[in-house]
Amino acid sequence: MESTIEELIELLNDKDDFVVEDAVGQLEIKGEEAVEPLIGALSHRKKNIRLHAATLLGGMNAESAIPALIETLKDNNKLVRREASTALSRMGAPAVDPLIGILTDDDWKVRGAAAWALGNLGDEKAIPELEKLLDDESSFVKAGAKSAIETIQK
Known part of the structure; x- marks a missing residue:
């Protein structure tokens, strides 16, 4: 059955x-x-x-x-x-804008996860928002943003 x-x-x-x-x-x-x-x-x-x-x-x-x-x-x-x-x-592309939209979330875990996902998606339009996270209070978020930017720019 x-x-x-x-x-x-x-x-x-x-x-x-x-x-x-x-x-x-x-x-x-x-x-x-x-x-x-x-x-x-x-x-x-x-x-x-x-x-x-x-x-x-x-x-x-x-x-x-x-x-x-x-x-x-x-x-x-x-x-x-x-x-x-x-x-x-x-x-793919449909997830880019929603992920960019949560890069300012109050929760560092959410910002970090969004940054890492955006790096995997590789869309250059995320770079300006990711750059804002390079000074984030969370080292996880900073590392995710830095990695994402490097991955996108390759």
């Missing part, structure tokens, strides 16, 4: 890696049909579900997930934030 998308999402937290891998594969096959439930899963109480949801959305290049992934950069878990940043860096 075929599992529903919601059941597959719950399996992303299974203790058995093979079960998780199978659920990921089935969700990838579902494609567009799984995007909205996966966006919802970004706010699930279980860290592994949030993490895998971000990974899947990045792999699907689901542009509709950009706002939710941006919000996920505020997650309490470092691995979830990192995966959301990676997912955003896979979205």
Whole structure:
């Protein structure tokens, strides 16, 4: 019997890696049909579900997930934030302006994640805003901005 998308999402937290891998594969096959439930899963109480949801959305290049992934950069878990940043860096041009928009966020973790993602995207229009972060109070943000600028200028 075929599992529903919601059941597959719950399996992303299974203790058995093979079960998780199978659920990921089935969700990838579902494609567009799984995007909205996966966006919802970004706010699930279980860290592994949030993490895998971000990974899947990045792999699907689901542009509709950009706002939710941006919000996920505020997650309490470092691995979830990192995966959301990676997912955003896979979205291409549609993610650039939203990421530039959060470079002024009050949370240094959000600013830093956005800087790193922008570096991966490589869009030169981000450079002026990234340069403003070179004097940031957070060393993580400064390092992300410096790395992003260097990567973009290569």
